[in-house]
Amino acid sequence: MRDPKLTDAAVQAALALRAGWSLKDGMISRTFVFADFVAAMRFVNAVADAAEAADHHPDMDIRYNKVTLALTTHDSGGLTEKDFALAAQADTLVTVD
Amino acid sequence: MRDPKLTDAAVQAALALRAGWSLKDGMISRTFVFADFVAAMRFVNAVADAAEAADHHPDMDIRYNKVTLALTTHDSGGLTEKDFALAAQADTLVTVD
Secondary structure: OOOOOOOHHHHHHHHHOOOOOEEEOOEEEEEEEOOOHHHHHHHHHHHHHHHHHHOOOOEEEEEOOEEEEEEOEHHHOEOOHHHHHHHHHHHHOOOOO | OOOOOOOHHHHHHHHHOOOOOEEEOOEEEEEEEOOOHHHHHHHHHHHHHHHHHHOOOOEEEEEOOEEEEEEOEHHHOEOOHHHHHHHHHHHHOOOOO
């Protein structure tokens, strides 16, 4: 079953809870900055594990020590709870050791 | 010491040896397609290890099972031998186990 697409109001409410994330072209994205490439890759792998477990995969752009995640739910044609759940999880993974 | 920027002729000669790579906006790039996200991430990590060892880091864009690498040498203001060396190495890492 497809996840229901969130209403604009629900998107705004969910976005208000996620500092650093912004909405553009039907996706939410955030750029995370790390000390170096190795720290950035550690984060990428932590997000990848979470993504695979959730079967929901963000776009990930790696620029040396910067990682941009972008999320949408293609099957639903827009943003769903799954996007905000994975965004919240990514936010907890910033300081992985 | 900065790596010397390659001449246009040298870039074209090096590019001719790298099937799948193309030149755009002073960078060389290639999109690699894998069976799934896990295989794509395995490649990303193999490239990351090679990049860290060479101290030369490609831009990496992950789209589920597709990974696009883009290379240039910012310090030299263009393409250098380092870019083509890492591109060649990435090509050997496609079928990592």
